[in-house]
Amino acid sequence: MEETLPISAQSAARRWLSAWWPYLLVLAFLVLFPLLAGVTIGDPTVAQEGTGSLGNLMLRAESGAAKFWQGMIIQILIFAIFAMSYDLLLGYSGILSFGHAMFFGTGGYAIAILIGRNFDWPFGLALAAVIVIALVQSLVFGVLSLRVKGVYLAMVTLAFAEMFYILAEAGDFRVYTGADDGLHGFPVPAYLSATDHRTRFYYLTLVFFVAVFLIIKRLVDSPTGKVMVASRENENRATMIGFNTFWYKLTAFVAAGVFAALAGALSALYKVSVTPSMLSLGRTIDALAMTIIGGLGTLVGPVLGATIIQLLGYWLERWFGPSWTLIYGIIFMLIVIFLPYGIVGTLRVRSFRLKEGWKQLQQTLAGK
Amino acid sequence: MNDSTILETRELQKTFGGLVAVDSVSMKVQAHTLHTIIGPNGAGKTTFFNLLSGNIRPTGGKVLYKGEDITHMPAHRRAHAGIGRSFQITNVFPNLTVLENVRLAAQAVGHDNFKFWEHYRRFGEYEARAQAILSQVGLAAQAAMPARSLPHGGKRKLELGILLASDPALLLLDEPTAGMAREEIPMLMEVIRSVKETGRKTIILVEHKMDLVMNVSDRISVMHQGRLLAEGAPLEIAANPTVQKAYLGDLYGDLTEVK
Numbered sequence: 001m002e003e004t005l006p007i008s009a010q011s012a013a014r015r016w017l018s019a020w021w022p023y024l025l026v027l028a029f030l031v032l033f034p035l036l037a038g039v040t041i042g043d044p045t046v047a048q049e050g051t052g053s054l055g056n057l058m059l060r061a062e063s064g065a066a067k068f069w070q071g072m073i074i075q076i077l078i079f080a081i082f083a084m085s086y087d088l089l090l091g092y093s094g095i096l097s098f099g100h101a102m103f104f105g106t107g108g109y110a111i112a113i114l115i116g117r118n119f120d121w122p123f124g125l126a127l128a129a130v131i132v133i134a135l136v137q138s139l140v141f142g143v144l145s146l147r148v149k150g151v152y153l154a155m156v157t158l159a160f161a162e163m164f165y166i167l168a169e170a171g172d173f174r175v176y177t178g179a180d181d182g183l184h185g186f187p188v189p190a191y192l193s194a195t196d197h198r199t200r201f202y203y204l205t206l207v208f209f210v211a212v213f214l215i216i217k218r219l220v221d222s223p224t225g226k227v228m229v230a231s232r233e234n235e236n237r238a239t240m241i242g243f244n245t246f247w248y249k250l251t252a253f254v255a256a257g258v259f260a261a262l263a264g265a266l267s268a269l270y271k272v273s274v275t276p277s278m279l280s281l282g283r284t285i286d287a288l289a290m291t292i293i294g295g296l297g298t299l300v301g302p303v304l305g306a307t308i309i310q311l312l313g314y315w316l317e318r319w320f321g322p323s324w325t326l327i328y329g330i331i332f333m334l335i336v337i338f339l340p341y342g343i344v345g346t347l348r349v350r351s352f353r354l355k356e357g358w359k360q361l362q363q364t365l366a367g368k
Numbered sequence: 369m370n371d372s373t374i375l376e377t378r379e380l381q382k383t384f385g386g387l388v389a390v391d392s393v394s395m396k397v398q399a400h401t402l403h404t405i406i407g408p409n410g411a412g413k414t415t416f417f418n419l420l421s422g423n424i425r426p427t428g429g430k431v432l433y434k435g436e437d438i439t440h441m442p443a444h445r446r447a448h449a450g451i452g453r454s455f456q457i458t459n460v461f462p463n464l465t466v467l468e469n470v471r472l473a474a475q476a477v478g479h480d481n482f483k484f485w486e487h488y489r490r491f492g493e494y495e496a497r498a499q500a501i502l503s504q505v506g507l508a509a510q511a512a513m514p515a516r517s518l519p520h521g522g523k524r525k526l527e528l529g530i531l532l533a534s535d536p537a538l539l540l541l542d543e544p545t546a547g548m549a550r551e552e553i554p555m556l557m558e559v560i561r562s563v564k565e566t567g568r569k570t571i572i573l574v575e576h577k578m579d580l581v582m583n584v585s586d587r588i589s590v591m592h593q594g595r596l597l598a599e600g601a602p603l604e605i606a607a608n609p610t611v612q613k614a615y616l617g618d619l620y621g622d623l624t625e626v627k
């Protein structure tokens with residue numbers, strides 16, 4: 001079959017593969033994970049007569065440690081979506097927002113309220129509404145906060161997020177928001193219940209994750225994304241060569257807002273609960289920490305960061321009990337000190353330095 | 369306004385607190401000429417450029433480009449209208465590659481900036497243009513380097529490359545050779561001369577070094593303490609007693625010392 005392909009198509013395919021194989025490997029692992037987990041760590045006693053081997057495998061995937069670890073990955077993927085969206089702001093566009101949780105929380109609350117008893121909307125409609133709400137919200141707050149820069153922008157976005165936090169906590173809207181208790185047990189469609197159909201929810205999250213990853217990747221590789229990076233690097237010069245940087249930053253802000261809202265909605269559906277803490281500064285700091293640990297301005301970075309923080313939190317809590325946050329803080333400090341560009345960023349800088357050094361060495365040897 | 373006037377300022381003024389950096393400057397620049405502005409340090413040349421490019425707003429007066437009042441036009445729109453500038457203090461994208469610095473400038477004046485669903489490599493014309501310009505300014509070999517690791521002279525060439533990439537009708541060059549090694553200067557001046565000789569561009573050049581600009585300039589304006597002191601053909605300026613007294617007379621020796 002291969003011989004019939006024209007040379008250029010063959011080499012294009014090879015180039016594509018050589019650029020994408022690490023991603024494909026991770027994707028293959030994520031796709032196969034429920035089955036692998038079912039075989040290895042699922043509860044073998046759940047097997048039922050006459051269900052067939054694949055059916056029994058699915059049953060095992062829905063049980064015991066297999067189910068637990070799928071839940072773990074679901075949460076990692078949700079946080080990864082949130083962190084990637086944050087990186088689009090901070091890492092790619094140089095926008096330091098302290099209010100990103102406002103979109104995460106609004107996404108969660110919006111889906112919970114819309115499918116809840118007050119509105120009782122069909123799920124698909126509610127999900128579409130989440131996106132529309134996030135679009136409008138991020139447009140409005142983007143236009144308002146992108147008028148200022150740097151720390152001022154951080155403060156303005158923080159103030160807006162706090163406003164939503166206070167609204168969510170306020171007793172006045174208890175019927176809708178559950179005030180400081182939040183909302184719990186709203187009617188997530190049975191076919192999407194993460195309790196009964198963990199594997200199904202896992203794949204749903206995976207699909208969203210892959211979609212968001214690809215969309216952001218394309219965005220940052222597009223002419224528009226290149227201008228975002230330019231305005232991060234030197235906004236004044238970007239303006240002087242003819243870019244109205246405001247629109248590019250707004251594009252980043254809106255895209256980031258929508259993806260954060262999606263992450264929030266998924267989180268709400270998974271946990272069947274939303275609380276005001278989803279809108280808190282702490283949630284924004286989570287995204288910030290994940291992005292910084294993994295590496296700003298890379299897409300793999302925030303995903304790696306989300307994985308590390310989620311797993312670290314789980315293990316540290318098991319080993320050290322309540323004092324785990326202290327250990328976590330120390331580890332975070334060490335990472336920031338020793339890997340100033342995050343894990344992915346530092347690796348890239350290293351390999352770049354190595355290449356440069358190698359070139360220099362060759363030149364010296366050649367007597368130049 | 370004369371038909372061939374591409375840029376005109378009327379009583380243009382900029383004050384910083386009590387300091388009058390640009391003091392009611394009225395100047396006309398003819399299209400397709402190279403018009404040089406000279407003047408001692410602190411004369412207000414860079415501030416004047418900032419007013420022309422829209423980097424800062426004047427406190428008085430007007431800027432007209434092709435007969436249109438652009439005094440309140442934002443900087444990015446002036447760039448699209450064909451006014452491009454380079455900076456005296458290198459002002460590039462330090463962490464992007466040399467090629468990307470120039471490619472961005474080429475992209476900026478195109479119409480694909482908001483095609484966020486397409487890979488930027490689909491628009492190969494910008495990259496091709498950037499490559500051509502890098503060869504022109506002598507940076508082809510450094511295309512893949514991050515701009516920050518260029519030596520100073522390389523950064524000056526990049527500064528000019530970014531400007532050329534956006535293909536402006538009016539080029540504002542703020543001391544393009546500032547801080548460059550002597551032996552690199554002729555090459556850069558040669559690029560500027562070749563741009564001039566296409567006959568399609570107007571260049572306003574700020575330069576300290578009189579000797580560099582004497583034979584390339586069509587016209588020279590002398591600025592001193594924010595004011596226009598004199599204007600004329602290069603030889604007229606060199607012979608002008610006021611200019612000699614205020615600027616060339618005392619300072620010419622010093623100025624040629626400046627690298």
Ligand SMILES: Nc1ncnc2c1ncn2[C@@H]1O[C@H](COP(=O)(O)OP(=O)(O)OP(=O)(O)O)[C@@H](O)[C@H]1O
Pocket residue numbers: 384387389407408409410411412413414415416456
């Ligand atoms: N942003 C600013 N705020 C306050 N004063 C300024 C500002 N920019 C320039 N100045 C002052 O305005 C005057 C003119 O400065 P400008 O940079 O325009 O001079 P110049 O002719 O370009 O000098 P040089 O030859 O050194 O580049 C100087 O006295 C300078 O200190």
Ligand SMILES: [Mg+2]
Pocket residue numbers: 413414415456542
């Ligand atoms: Mg100056």
